[in-house]
Amino acid sequence: MKVVNIITLGCAKNRVDSEHIAAQLTEAGYEILFDSDNAVEVVVVNTCGFIGDAKEESIDTILNCVEAKRAGLIEKLFVIGCLSERYADELREEIPEVDEYFGARTFDGVVRALTGDYRTEVETKRELSTPKHYAYLKIGEGCNWRCGYCAIPLIRGKHRSVPMEQVLEEAQHLASKGVKELMVVAQDTTYYGMDLYGKRCLAELLEKLCRVEGIEWIRLHYAYPTDFPQDVIEVMAREPKICKYLDIPLQHLADNQLELMHRRHTKAEALALVERLRTAIPDIAIRTTMLVGYPNESAADYEELCEEVKRLRFDRLGVFPYSEEEGTFSATKLKDNVPQRVKDYRAEHLMAIQTDISREKNEERVGNIERVIIDGKSGDFYIGRSQYDSPEVDEEILISSHKRLMKGKFYNVRITEADDFDLYAEIV
DSSP: OOEEEEEEOSOHHHHHHHHHHHHHHHHTTOEEEESOOSOOSEEEEEEOOSSHHHHHHHHHHHHHHHHHHHTTSOSEEEEEEHHHHHHHHHHHHHOTTSSEEOOSSOTHHHHHHHHSOOOGGGTTOOOOSSOTTEEEEEOEEOOSOOOTTOOHHHHHOSOEEOOHHHHHHHHHHHHHTTOOEEEEEOSOGGGTTHHHHSSOOHHHHHHHHHTSTTOOEEEEOOOOOTTOOHHHHHHHHHOTTEEEEEEOOOBOSOHHHHHHTTOSSOHHHHHHHHHHHHHHSTTOEEEEEEEESOTTOOHHHHHHHHHHHHHHOOSEEEEEEOOOOTTSHHHHHSOOOSOHHHHHHHHHHHHHHHHHHHHHHHHHHTTOEEEEEEEEEETTEEEEEOTTOOTTTSOEEEEEOSSOOOTTOEEEEEEEEEOSSEEEEEEO
């Protein structure tokens, strides 16, 4: 039996692609490792090409694998994903030691290269690279919004929804493998269904996912704010399986920047949406991201952003300094005129504001009893998460317990102590 090591870089959507490839190869008799340091016959690198740092990490990983191949530790090396979708010709010329490159839209090619076949009956199966109690569920691919800074439409193409029956079959398969928590992902989850059914169908899909036996938590990621569906808010409010959590990247809160970013909504519309969400779901945790240092971001624009972040007090916030991506509107039509030192300062300063907000919000939770799922153990503490936190990106609850807690099981805990981005708790 040959062994394949799949190295996944970038976002959760890439992870889902890798897990689909792993299922195909497992059916063909291969043994699968994920992100292993062991010498194996075949390595597949699933790359990210979204921003500069991600591209650099992908290139470095490929070159490390090339060195391993030269040393005889690898027989075959394949590269797939966003970087090779966008730069396949350049990569073939610069790194010819790779046996073949396949793009983000043609990753099935690596399956055919290794097995001679791609089995459609296996399309809804996955080999999990996450802990077995949670998984990402990709409901769409590509994006139609074409924000000024974003290369995703250039790489992944226009929005394409996964048919609802296929999504549900995949969810049922994941539940049968012991998955308790689903993270629903796409470039824009709220656009789901427009291409297939002529209307937004995310609320309908969420209701059907709630009926999947074995699934206890459903979490929604990457929701675009423009024309946010009211029925999604309503289903989130009434369905107990849907976590009171929403990942909704707003990117900025100054109209000058939103217009230059081609965000298709105003500051007032973004603020109204936040108010609508919090009114309908009072305990909702809102995760968002902000982009600073975009072309022509003035000191006044940045100050406006900071003041709104202080006022709105998001539960989770990520901050990114702008980096120019070739082929995008901002790269071709705007001048990258904010100095890097200013970008870095603005990102660090805004994150410092959020750190204070996070600490204050955490302190407010001390004494609360909350339901958590156990992700594992580190040192003397069990690692848990509440419905307000997604794995890998959000806070953890560090739990003291004299009795053994089972990974993937739910427990009630009392919050006893708060840090900036973590909480401490004891079993009730």
